[in-house]
Amino acid sequence: ESGDPQRTALLLRKAWTLYSVTPLYRFCRGRLRDYARLLSAFIAAEKQKGLAVEVGVELDIKVALSSLPELQGSEQDEPALLVQLSSRSRASPRNSEDKILWLGCFCCVYGDDLSENMPEDFTCLPLFLANGAESYMSVVGNWFQKTFDCIFRRLAISPFSLSWMVAMWAGCKVDKAASAVELVFSVPRLPQPLDISYAIHPEDAKALWDSIQKTPGEITQEEVDVFMDCLYSHFHRHFKIRLSATKLVKVSTAIASAHCDGIVKMLHSQYLSGVLMLLTELAISQIQ
Amino acid sequence: MDEIVAEYIRRTVLKIPRDEIKMMLQKWGFLSEAQLQTLNFHQIKDNISQEVVQLCEENSADIKQAAVLDIIYNHIYQNKRMWSVYQMRKTGEELEYFDLTDFKKKFKRRLRSALKNVTITFREYEDNAIWIRVAWGTPYRQPNQYKPSYVVYHSQTPYVFISASVLKSNLPLLCQALIVASNYHDIREMELRSHSLNSLKDIVFKRYSQNFQTYCPKPLQGKTVEPESVDLRIINENRNEKERIQRLNQEAFGDGPQPILQFAQYKLETMFKSSPELDVLDKKEPFRCLVKFSSPHLLESLKSLAPAGMADAPLSPLLTCIPHKARNYFRIREKKGLFPGSFVSP
Numbered sequence: 168e169s170g171d172p173q174r175t176a177l178l179l180r181k182a183w184t185l186y187s188v189t190p191l192y193r194f195c196r197g198r199l200r201d202y203a204r205l206l207s208a209f210i211a212a213e214k215q216k217g218l219a220v221e222v223g224v225e226l227d228i229k230v231a232l233s234s235l236p237e238l239q240g241s242e243q244d245e246p247a248l249l250v251q252l253s254s255r256s257r258a259s260p261r262n263s264e265d266k267i268l269w270l271g272c273f274c275c276v277y278g279d280d281l282s283e284n285m286p287e288d289f290t291c292l293p294l295f296l297a298n299g300a301e302s303y304m305s306v307v308g309n310w311f312q313k314t315f316d317c318i319f320r321r322l323a324i325s326p327f328s329l330s331w332m333v334a335m336w337a338g339c340k341v342d343k344a345a346s347a348v349e350l351v352f353s354v355p356r357l358p359q360p361l362d363i364s365y366a367i368h369p370e371d372a373k374a375l376w377d378s379i380q381k382t383p384g385e386i387t388q389e390e391v392d393v394f395m396d397c398l399y400s401h402f403h404r405h406f407k408i409r410l411s412a413t414k415l416v417k418v419s420t421a422i423a424s425a426h427c428d429g430i431v432k433m434l435h436s437q438y439l440s441g442v443l444m445l446l447t448e449l450a451i452s453q454i455q
Numbered sequence: 456m457d458e459i460v461a462e463y464i465r466r467t468v469l470k471i472p473r474d475e476i477k478m479m480l481q482k483w484g485f486l487s488e489a490q491l492q493t494l495n496f497h498q499i500k501d502n503i504s505q506e507v508v509q510l511c512e513e514n515s516a517d518i519k520q521a522a523v524l525d526i527i528y529n530h531i532y533q534n535k536r537m538w539s540v541y542q543m544r545k546t547g548e549e550l551e552y553f554d555l556t557d558f559k560k561k562f563k564r565r566l567r568s569a570l571k572n573v574t575i576t577f578r579e580y581e582d583n584a585i586w587i588r589v590a591w592g593t594p595y596r597q598p599n600q601y602k603p604s605y606v607v608y609h610s611q612t613p614y615v616f617i618s619a620s621v622l623k624s625n626l627p628l629l630c631q632a633l634i635v636a637s638n639y640h641d642i643r644e645m646e647l648r649s650h651s652l653n654s655l656k657d658i659v660f661k662r663y664s665q666n667f668q669t670y671c672p673k674p675l676q677g678k679t680v681e682p683e684s685v686d687l688r689i690i691n692e693n694r695n696e697k698e699r700i701q702r703l704n705q706e707a708f709g710d711g712p713q714p715i716l717q718f719a720q721y722k723l724e725t726m727f728k729s730s731p732e733l734d735v736l737d738k739k740e741p742f743r744c745l746v747k748f749s750s751p752h753l754l755e756s757l758k759s760l761a762p763a764g765m766a767d768a769p770l771s772p773l774l775t776c777i778p779h780k781a782r783n784y785f786r787i788r789e790k791k792g793l794f795p796g797s798f799v800s801p
Contacts, residue, residue: 347745357763359756361748368743375727375742397729401742405723405787406774407767408760 174249175237178272178433183296184304185322185429187450188273190281190289191315196246199232202314206230209310210252229253229265240277240444245292247274252303269299271307276443281451294443294450295319296431322429322450326415332425332445333418334391338376339438341369345421348372350398352413363413365402369421456512463600464511464521467528468504476503479531483524486510518600522576526588529605530580533652536605536618540647540655540781541630543613543639551638553610555585562587562636569628574598583609591625604629607652613639614659616652646784654714658781663714700761700768707775713754719783721746721773726789741789754778 207230214228231251238247249272253265273292275282282291297304308319324332337348347366354361367375379393380386399410417426422438425431433442471479477496480486490510496503511520529536559577566573572592579585587606592598602620606629615633619626630642649655657663727742750756757774760766769775777783 354756354760354763354765357756357759359750359752359759361750361753361756361760364745364747364749366745366747371727371738371740371742371744374738397727400729401727401744402746404728405721405725405771406746407769407771409765409767412765 174233174235175439176436177249177270178238178296178439179436180432180434181270181298182430182432183272183298185324185431185446185450186295186297186308186319187293187322187453188295188311188319189317189454190285190291190293191311191317193288194290194315196234199234203230203232205314206232206250206307206310210306213306227255228268229255235272235274238272238274238276238440238443240275240440240447241279243279243282244275244277245282245290247272248292250307252299252307267299269303269307270297271304272296274443274447276440276447278447278451280448281454290315293454294322294447320453322446322453324425324427324429324449326427328449329415329418329425329427330395331386331391332423333420334376334394335386335441335445336418336420336422336438337367337369337372337394338380339420339422339435340373341421341435345369346419349417349419350415351417351419352410353416354413363408363410365398365410367398456516457518459597459600460516460518460521461508461512463518464516464524465504465508466601467521467524468507469500471528473500473503475531476500476507479524479527480507482527485514485516485520485524490514518574519576522574522588522590522600522603523578525600525603526576526578526586526605529588530578530586534650536652537648537650538607538616538618538652538655540645540659541615541617541633541642542645542659543615543634543637544641544643545613545639553637555579555610558585558610558636562632565632565635566628570594570625572596572598574600574603583611585610589625589629591620606633608633608637609656609660610637612660614656615642616655646782648718648783649714649716651715651717654716657714658778661779663709663711663778697762703768704758704761704770707769708754708758713752713758714778716753716777716783717751718747718749719753719774719777720748720785722786724786724788748774753783 207228210228210230229252231249231253233249233251235247235249239245250270251267252269253267255265272295274294274296275292276294278291278293281293285291311317312319333348333350346369348369349364349366352363352365354363375397376394379390379397381390395411402408402410415427418424422435423431423433423442431442431446433439468476473496477491477494480491480494481488486507490513494503494506494510563575566575566589570592571594574588574590574592576588577585578588585608587608588603589606590598590600590603599620604620604625605618607616608614617626617629619629634640634642645659647655647658721744723744723746724741727738748757754777757770761768761770773785773787
């Protein structure tokens, strides 16, 4: 099944948990229907064993695998693979819509670093996004690991990467009603924990970034450092607190938000690809 | 007994933790001791509340009595609610004798003249606190007992603590009724909010141990930073610095326990300034930010930042002024003129 432009909208405004996935061995793009059937049977068996059980109503879980060719960076990238678990309660009428229980998406946006020297039998889809109950992730993850000899690992996002994200995203052009550029810091090891939310008006954050960035379209580590230092020193001037000594745990802009536990939300269709490219890079670093 | 009342009593009892139900019903005093004896407090709460409702039925409880039980619950669990502080103002300096009966009469009259359907309940507590519960209705609907507003008024002070329900439209009417009843002419909301009602009282009644502005000429005795270690080869690094921080913290925050606040919010409208080598933003417009600090016990948390090495000592007055300015919402603008580095908070 091929994707359609509407379906990339599926990725927007949802909280996705991130994983890195090692290359899949002997994955065949033509066999999606077969895989869906096999995964469905696997889930049914796990349910009978007592895992992945939803309390209450009896659910028939339907599995659908499809390609999302829109989510690709370069020609070398594998098209994204969407895994959808939906249900129709046996109690509800025939023609009622299926409820989406869980979504998973394998993707690779500008993953040349990984796919370059990959042997024939391997498919590179290093980034995995999951939305829905953990129990379904567990079952689906297990099946893919068993079937394609790959490994899923949670992808955490370091404060270093979060700074890159906020600097990049703050510089993006957005409309008048854009939300603030927010950085959330946590100071857990005090006798009483402290959280600090530092939100900057998006126009002012963009103005600051624009005055730092030398070449449009290019970002250097030095520029990110200057951007962060400016924010830290403005804060220090007022509160005498050194934000650089605290832990940056979350960044949030009109483009996307990201949490250090490896949870992202993508908010703007125009920049979807850009965000996925960044996340693909993080996933690849974790694999290599 | 009305089913609405029955259901309300049932749900109120369900909120109470099981081991506290008996105590609260005793405080309520609506059921006799003999009736309370018949209750089995060892069954599931659902059943206990059903039995309580039965007994209330026997005594023909009405909404007034049910409201008293609700006040008792909210007085004990006052920290579950978010409280805002209001200050009333009088023209003259005369201290009028406070007449509770007069207050209640005027308050009820003012509310009822504007709104036919309201449930108003009063309860006095030992610390001179008058608790008022108001359930709001409309000209066509009975009061919603599940979203009442609570007011705590200490008659010897101009302060009122309000935990409004979600229905904020009733707030002006509530404020009006308060000033009419208490013979003040004006009321304004202070920028001070917390879950801890007692801490808000501590702050506005100045009951906490305040930092003293006078300079302490003698070095403070007592608190050593760390216990002496037996091995003389191990010395305290930066002992002087640690003691300096300790002293400055003490001056800023005082000695005693801090009032409990959960957050402080600062709307910054100051100019962005960077070091001259960085060829960055040099706008004539303010750099607009919103900073919010949150913690289960904010002031204790802030107090521990300098000793932990994450902040300079002395900490910024923007933070240390919270209790004596009695606010935790601030708007900071650049101070024009002689001292460009300083801030003014309107």
